[in-house]
Amino acid sequence: MKAEIITIGDELLNGQVIDTNSAWIARHLGALHIPVVHITSISDKGYAIKNALQQAEERADVIIMTGGLGPTRDDVTKAAVADYFGTTLVRNETVSAHVQEIFHRTGRKHMPAMNIGQADVLANAAVLFNDVGTAPGMAVERSGKYFAFLPGVPFEMKFLMENRVLPMLRNAYKSDVFVYNSYLLTVGIGESHLAEQIADIEDTLPPFITLAYLPRIGMVRLRFTGEGTDMEALTSITNSFKEQVVERIKDHVVSIDNRSFEEVLVQIFTDTGITLSTAESCTGGSISAQITAVPGASRMFQGAAVVYSNQAKMDVLGVLSETLTQYGAVSEPTVKEMAEGARRVFRTDYAIATSGIAGPGGGTETKPVGTVCIAVAGPSETRMQTFHFKNDRAINIERTVVAGLTMLWDILK
Amino acid sequence: MKAEIITIGDELLNGQVIDTNSAWIARHLGALHIPVVHITSISDKGYAIKNALQQAEERADVIIMTGGLGPTRDDVTKAAVADYFGTTLVRNETVSAHVQEIFHRTGRKHMPAMNIGQADVLANAAVLFNDVGTAPGMAVERSGKYFAFLPGVPFEMKFLMENRVLPMLRNAYKSDVFVYNSYLLTVGIGESHLAEQIADIEDTLPPFITLAYLPRIGMVRLRFTGEGTDMEALTSITNSFKEQVVERIKDHVVSIDNRSFEEVLVQIFTDTGITLSTAESCTGGSISAQITAVPGASRMFQGAAVVYSNQAKMDVLGVLSETLTQYGAVSEPTVKEMAEGARRVFRTDYAIATSGIAGPGGGTETKPVGTVCIAVAGPSETRMQTFHFKNDRAINIERTVVAGLTMLWDILK
Structure with a gap:
């Protein structure tokens, strides 16, 4: 069929x-x-x-x-x-x-x-x-x-x-051959490094199970596909190989049930009763839009401040004028104050902040297009990181979204 | 070829x-x-x-x-x-x-x-x-x-x-037959009403020009396609038919050069030196994300407040507690205060505000899933409108984005 x-x-x-x-x-x-x-x-x-x-x-x-x-x-x-x-x-x-x-x-x-x-x-x-x-x-x-x-x-x-x-x-149209797909979502590891780490497991896959690598920006999804006539046996064998892989690369595994990264994060926050907000400059609300597209996000997401101008960074989030003058809008001290400001304004446990030069314009000698600073603030610490992406506007925004969510996921672990 | x-x-x-x-x-x-x-x-x-x-x-x-x-x-x-x-x-x-x-x-x-x-x-x-x-x-x-x-x-x-x-x-691979495409983007009119209004023009199209209707949520794009060997004559004839159509339905025409609705709005704001902000509840930052995906949006877009909780609506945008109690978060008085609050906080000429029940949960007898209130505040007036969409979460969010941009475009005219 x-x-x-x-x-x-x-x-x-x-x-x-x-x-x-x-x-x-x-x-x-x-x-x-x-x-x-x-x-x-x-x-x-x-x-x-x-x-x-x-x-x-x-x-x-x-x-x-x-x-x-x-x-x-x-x-x-x-x-x-x-x-x-x-x-x-x-x-x-x-x-x-x-x-x-x-x-x-x-x-x-x-x-x-x-x-x-x-x-x-x-x-x-x-x-x-x-x-x-x-x-x-x-x-x-x-x-x-x-x-x-x-x-x-x-x-x-x-x-x-x-x-x-x-x-x-x-x-x-009932078929007597079943196809069983089982997924695994990883972040923070490239496709070929992932493949190398699990090569010996892949070697032992029987011919009726195939493994596919589906790389996306900042993530790799793995798909195990089993084909056979006994659905129960098929499911059990396919999942036993998947579990070996999960065990091997567990620090990178975000989801084992075909949920998206955002869905997993919404669930973690909802289950533990904690809350999130964002302070977004170069991502322009994309982190917020992706989080709130998940049904039920309203229980854990309090809000976002999209602050494009320096004035708005100061007015809405309390970023200090001196910080902007001394370090610039795209800097770790600025995103630190943005993230901590969002936590305070929206009264949340965690906040993600982004500021960067998405392109095509706006780059300088010291901060070329693709320079992005991200901060994640939590109850006990704020972490900052600077990234150097090199792509077009849409890809830089998407990479920043994934990097911000990955930093949040890391701090929650 | x-x-x-x-x-x-x-x-x-x-x-x-x-x-x-x-x-x-x-x-x-x-x-x-x-x-x-x-x-x-x-x-x-x-x-x-x-x-x-x-x-x-x-x-x-x-x-x-x-x-x-x-x-x-x-x-x-x-x-x-x-x-x-x-x-x-x-x-x-x-x-x-x-x-x-x-x-x-x-x-x-x-x-x-x-x-x-x-x-x-x-x-x-x-x-x-x-x-x-x-x-x-x-x-x-x-x-x-x-x-x-x-x-x-x-x-x-x-x-x-x-x-x-x-x-x-x-x-x-140079071809001697040219294909010339010319586009027209309309909002606020359905596909068949549009077709009826321009039926007599469509009747007179020569066989080498075809007209296609490309409906999307809240918009219809028209594509004129001409095929021939003389590029200059083809362009001129195709555009003469397009101009007749533009003249006929001009109140609905957003773009005549294949730009998106967001690109047209960013250009209007940039050309006239005015500024925009948004206050988003049910759209969760999607309006902001779509506007800021346009290169150069940073010159006209000051920021967005995504305010999911009532507390954030009050803290960040100054929505009155009484308004929320008396009319609810999804109401015209609330979105009016949200839009006016965004204008004030972000110091912009215009602001769009949204509040609604995107679904799948959250509906009530009087405000079922799909109920959405939108306000657009400008220097001289604030307009509010209530919509009754009936679709799934993603479509309701998308319809709200288009409706908000359409209200903004109307107030600018």
Whole structure:
């Protein structure tokens, strides 16, 4: 049982839009032990859609296609798919009433006529009713293969997957080969050093377990993948190898259950009843935004002061004018006062402070672009560190976020 | 002249990692008028790599493959590609010296032996020297087709594209058919209403110009794409249609030059010498992080107060205890005081404030998940608005960011 995902849209091919739908769909099919073997992005042209369907039908059993179901003229998926299956489009009255109801509910008196076309569905398809939008999904089964056609708008696609497609697949397409993935997240060690430290364990992996290294900025995620027919044995063997690795590199292991670094930190704070705030200059609120994106962060996160100007560093956080004059905004004494100021202002147990030159402008001879100072203040000490990153603005900000969280995690240990 | 992108990695197929490389590569090839016709993500298995290369070679003239060039055992691209071309791997001494130098420069005394393998390159390839990492890129030309093999780590891929691949393509692969894209960003109007308002203009588009609707949360981007051999005439005709559309819907047009909403706002503030701050509860610093991701934002953005707790709302922004008691944290009176407090504390001309229930927890009968209040304070007035979003946490945060920026843009008009 294999799946293939096809996403449609010239905006994907010209790079205007990043395809995030495929990863979401793949994760959810993976949870049903239906591995995705191929992801393709194609143009919203009839021939491209038909070619992609034909190749996918040869390779996979479950084919999920997204995009091109909207009301405007550049949306051609339905016509192309009807042609592929040798069928026609028919008006669905339930969908038609729903589309009109949506327009009236949102207080818009007038519905553009083109929206009525959204009620036209493939004659050979089951309609996947879309509660959260005007474009219905459609499902077709042919010769034991299952095709789903979904809108490309992410939250509509997700609604239809969660409420229509996945429940159906869970019942009908049971595989007898299981794929078990188990993850491990490390910080503060590079990919090849990590690989070297665990080489002897990797040597003993049986052929049905593979180990993958997924490096990201400042972190490496390890994925153990086991394949087999006995789910219980598979899980137990795969995890026994993972435990050997955890034991070997335990100082670097942040998470063993596929949670993100932020999720782990939120949990540590919540479990122990301690609180956090941030004082951010070069990260501009990114640490705060990443922490607060975790549900439940409001129990441990009190707030952040994003202080771009020297004036704000003094007014909001009580940084001393002399410190800024003597050492500059990007200095260890300044971030120390910022972190301690955030602890005081937000009344928290811990605080992270950042100040740096993210680029592209602002660098000097002694403090080039990429120079970043970070402080973490806690109840008993404040630690400072200076980093020399060398990349573009977005990467420097991201590296600073990870470095700040890593310093926080270290001080908590 | 057509291009195809192949990204390799099980982490892409199982959804652990979103493929952002393809969009970046596509944008940069598009700038050279080399349209991408196909993007494929495949497994890091030898047969998948060889199959994908064969299909791509049939469809495209330029093939860019990323991923699987690292030092660990799960990286099999080089062996598979050597097999595909019927060639072997040879040790490159320049790369070997570079890899060792990188390890010594970063102060690590010991280099894991597996890194020496990174200096093995395809015997039939030109080496694309990688200044920023240990994995070299490789380029192969065969029967007028160009193949580039690049690391999957985004900043290494970008370095090699910008410094090795794109300069080469710019010289060698000149196309005589130009593709001209021109963009328009709108806020505050839905996709089908927009389409209806400009239907008569769309009717008159010649066959060589297409119009695409790219809806995002709270925004719709329009893309006019013209194809032809006379670049100057093509640009002029395409833009004349775009100007008709801009004139028709001008109240909704934020950007006509492919800049983001944040970039446009930063420019307005910078040009007029005014300043901005934010006071964020439910958005947790996301407005600040998005504004400060724009280079040069430090000239107009003074700071943000992320105030999750009621105590912080009072301490940092001077919100009155009575206001919180009488109306609650999620209320128009509270966000009014937050916005005005931010203007005062950060000494700015304008301030945006947000407070809401992003979910999944925290909803009540009268204020369900998705209830969000936003205020924008300026020199002469403060405007408040209450929104009722209904989605998951991440979407509610994103909708709030766009709604806050839209209110700011409205008050500036």
